[in-house]
Amino acid sequence: MTRAVAVRLGAFAGALALAFAGAFALGSVVDPVAAADPGAHADGQDGGMTDGMGEQAGEHGEGHSETGGQLPGLAVSESGYTLVPATTFFQPGKQESLRFTIQGPDGKPVTQYTETHEKDLHLIVVRRDLSGFHHVHPTRAADGTWSIPFTFTAGGTWRMFADFQPAGLGKTLTLGTDLNVSGLYIPVPMSEPASxxxxxxxxxxxxxxxxxxxxxxxxxxxxxxxxxxxxxxxxxxxxxxxxxxxxxxxxxxxxxxxxxxxxxxxxxxxxxxxxxxxxxxxxxxxxxxxxxxxxxxxxxxxxxGATGTSIVPPTALPSTAPATPGHEETPHGH
CATH class of the missing domain: 2.60.40.10 (Immunoglobulins)
Structure with missing residues (x-):
């Protein structure tokens, strides 16, 4: 091998090392588990997204913590609690059992919850392109396993959010994780703003x-x-x-x-x-x-925006209903 070739190979290897190092560093910054410090905001105070009901109505969002700048739903683990799906792989158009547990600080599934808005847990499932929104309420078994029959309408990556309050914690958590649905992924553009x-x-x-x-x-x-x-x-x-x-x-x-x-x-x-x-x-x-x-x-x-503007022009045209169901018709309840 000539010296010139060796120099070029060495430079290439160095560049690769730097690239992987940069990617690793970025991944550490945005890692949803690493970003969730179990001890942060233990008092239930936060500066993130809030509910808007006001103190007299009982704010749902007052317990949502913004861990290290992390907003609700971006982390799979927070305050020692982790969302653990039974599987993250599904097929489209086929009814399957969507099962998961909320693992507590002791490593065991949580079985005791404080009811929020008439339910122990609210489950939101939506595709990453924000199509196919579902708000459902699964049932909980004695061992702490939540489950509900569910049909993913299309292939792609979906996001699952569990919104709940463990008994004794004193605040509400929203944990999120991605689910993989096989099949052709055809992204659906977000609709234009309309009133x-x-x-x-x-x-x-x-x-x-x-x-x-x-x-x-x-x-x-x-x-x-x-x-x-x-x-x-x-x-x-x-x-x-x-x-x-x-x-x-x-x-x-x-x-x-x-x-x-x-x-x-x-x-x-x-x-x-x-x-x-x-x-x-x-x-x-x-x-x-x-x-x-x-x-x-x-x-x-x-x-x-950063300044107050109307949501949409007053002449905005009506939007049309989405091709995929907007609300899961599986009966709610526990």
Whole structure:
């Protein structure tokens, strides 16, 4: 081997070493387990995404911790608790059992929970391109294993979020992990921002001026066949349930309206949320509401800026219902 060739090979090897070292360092920075310091924010205080219900209504988000700058849903482990799926590989179009446990600081599955919004655990499943949103409530076995029949509608990488409060912890956690669904992956572009979402005879109108890092009021108005819906039914202790996911990393924001609801009450046509988006960016909003005995889901895309601007132009056209189901019809409950 000539000296020139040896020099070139040596330089190439050095460059590879630097590249792998850089990749390893970056991976250590964003690793969802390493970033979750079990001792951080043990007092339940956080500076991340908040609920917006306010203290009098019982903030859901007040217990969400922002560990080391980590927003809810980005980590698989936090405060000593870890989301452990039974498997991360599934097939599309086939009903399978989605099973998982929440492993506690002692390494054992958690079996005792504090109920939040009428459930011990809320499970959100959505594809990484933010299509195929599902909000379901699995059942828990005596050994702490959660399970629910589930059908993934398309191939690709999906994100699973478990939103819960372990008994005695004093705060709510949202843990997330990726699931792999085989088959051809055809990404679905995010819809353009629009002020109206129309489906099944319903028109849901969204108004508001969100500003990054500041609480803003979002107002959803529901009509059907052109008439205001004034008989919304309570769902999870409120007249509406809102989940917002930040485009790109799918940081999770779980909100409820300021008005609580109990059996027998009627609500509508407006549902108001006090919501804080942590950063500027594009978010997908999924609003669940119950009417005539059925839970419906309206979906919106919102651009959040550093200064207050209207969510969408007033001339925005109605959006159309997605090709994939927006809400899992598997019965909720424990």
């Amino acid at each position: 109206i979402y129309s489906f099944d005879g319903y028109d849901v109108t969204l108004a508001g001026k969100p500003v990054a890092g500041k609480e803003a009021e979002l107002v959803f108005t529901i009509t059907k066949a052109g008439q205001p819906v004034k008989d919304l039914q309570p769902y999870l202790g409120a007249f509406g349930h809102l989940v917002s996911l930040r485009g790109g990393d799918l940081a999770y924001l779980h909100t409820h309206p300021s008005e609580e609801a109990t059996a027998g009450m009627k609500g509508g046509p407006e549902i108001k949320f006090g919501t804080t988006f942590p950063t500027a960016g594009t978010y997908s909003l999924f609003l669940d509401f119950q009417h005539a005995g059925k839970v419906h889901t309206a979906e919106f895309t919102v651009n959040v």
